[in-house]
Each structure stands twice: as structure tokens, then as C-alpha cells.
Amino acid sequence: MYIFLILIMPLLASCVGDIREKLNENMKDAQGMFADQEFKKAIAHIELHKLRNGTYPRSLDELQFLSAIDSTMLRVVEYHKLDSGYELNIHFKFPTLTDGQETRARLSYPPEFWKGLGCVRSNAK
Numbered sequence: 001m002y003i004f005l006i007l008i009m010p011l012l013a014s015c016v017g018d019i020r021e022k023l024n025e026n027m028k029d030a031q032g033m034f035a036d037q038e039f040k041k042a043i044a045h046i047e048l049h050k051l052r053n054g055t056y057p058r059s060l061d062e063l064q065f066l067s068a069i070d071s072t073m074l075r076v077v078e079y080h081k082l083d084s085g086y087e088l089n090i091h092f093k094f095p096t097l098t099d100g101q102e103t104r105a106r107l108s109y110p111p112e113f114w115k116g117l118g119c120v121r122s123n124a125k
Contacts, residue, residue, distance in 0.1 A: 035092040035105035038076040039124060042088060056086050056118055085118035
């Protein structure tokens with residue numbers, strides 16, 4: 001019986017490690033999707049504000065008609081109005097399962113994504 005446990009323990013430990021790594025990857029994917037959604041939601045509201053008011057908002061506090069779900073973006077993005085448009089950065093950190101360290105969400109979009117937007121600077125470019 002003890003020999004069986006001695007032989008099986010490394011195998012079980014290996015499986016747990018593999019499961020943890022897979023969970024960590026799935027979590028990163030889900031958190032990346034969340035960051036992407038919040039970033040695009042912010043762009044949509046900022047551009048809608050420009051369409052309605054003729055200028056970009058001085059701050060995100062000027063955005064109107066935000067639902068409770070929409071307002072989650074306020075904790076994830078950083079906005080700065082510029083003379084030539086605006087800067088929008090994603091600031092979303094999430095813990096990893098394997099080492100407990102925080103990882104910053106990194107987004108990247110093709111040049112076509114930015115076409116027609118007033119977002120002239122971003123850490124997502």
C-alpha cells in the first residue's frame with residue numbers, strides 16, 4: 001500500500017500542476033475578454049458623447065446614461081482628453097493561479113480598429 005502511494009504521489013502532483021496551469025490559462029483568456037469588452041465599451045461611450053455634444057468629454061464623469069454594468073469600465077480604463085482627440089489606456093490587473101502575482105491585461109488591435117476613432121494614444125495599440 002505504501003509503495004503504491006509513493007509511486008502515485010508524483011503522478012498526482014504532476015496532474016494537479018497541469019490542471020492549475022490550464023485553469024490559469026483559461027482565467028487569462030476570460031480576463032482578457034473582460035478587459036477587451038470594457039475597453040471597447042469605454043470607446044463606444046466616449047465616441048457617443050462626441051456625437052451628441054460635438055466634443056470629447058473632459059473626463060469620464062461627463063458620460064451620460066451609464067448603466068450599472070456600463071460603469072464597471074470606469075475602474076478598468078484611464079482617459080485623458082487631448083487637443084487632437086483622447087488617450088485611453090487599459091489598467092486591469094488580475095492575479096495568476098500559479099504564483100499569486102498580478103498580471104496586467106495587454107490588448108492589441110489592428111490598424112483598422114482605430115480608423116475613425118478619436119483615440120490617438122493608447123497602451124492597447
